[in-house]
Amino acid sequence: MAYTVGEMARRLGVPASTIRYYDKEGLLPFVGRSSGGIRVFTEKDFEWLRIIECLKKTGMSLKDIREYIELAMQGDETIARRLALFRKQRTVLETRMAELQQTMDTLDYKCWFYETAAAHGSTEGISDLPDEALPEALRPVRERLRAAAEAETEEV
Structure with a gap:
């Protein structure tokens, strides 16, 4: 057709x-x-x-x-070169996916942060809550965000 x-x-x-x-x-x-x-x-x-x-x-x-x-x-004489192109692009995509996962993790943390703030009526003190107050999956995210903020402060 x-x-x-x-x-x-x-x-x-x-x-x-x-x-x-x-x-x-x-x-x-x-x-x-x-x-x-x-x-x-x-x-x-x-x-x-x-x-x-x-x-x-x-x-x-x-x-x-x-x-x-x-x-x-x-034709078939180019199979190895085509495979190399696909492997290279797969690596690029895996890197992008990891970056997107970090972005999603940050959004998850911010949702938790503002949901908690809404429940308390203020954002005051939310950043200072102990790790135990956070869902376990968000603890490394907060740590990563804090480390990134400290690194930026040191660069300035």
């Missing part, structure tokens, strides 16, 4: 302009065209586009995505 840009965009859940942009950036060399020059997508193209979307979500650059597509189109 053949699909238009609009149909493929709906299937992917992206604007049609995104697919046109990918084409302009050289990410869709596999897509055929009708005799009138209109892009014609197949089911296989949909799988390629899903991979492109996945790689973009990992933060992979368009340059690296283009390199991956070019390597894949060259």
Whole structure:
């Protein structure tokens, strides 16, 4: 079955302009065209586009995505290079996930802080509560936040 840009965009859940942009950036060399020059997508193209979307979500650059597509189109002799690209991006994503987890931990701590303050009617003294007053999971977060604040104070 053949699909238009609009149909493929709906299937992917992206604007049609995104697919046109990918084409302009050289990410869709596999897509055929009708005799009138209109892009014609197949089911296989949909799988390629899903991979492109996945790689973009990992933060992979368009340059690296283009390199991956070019390597894949060259065949099996590029398997090791493609694997290296994916391993590199996996490391990048793991780092981002760890950073996001720290951000989530900080938000969890701040929610606890303000929930506790709301229950006491003030923020006064909440920072000075003993560790035992905090949920166990938040204790290392508060320690990390305090250490970061002390490090900033020392730098100034």
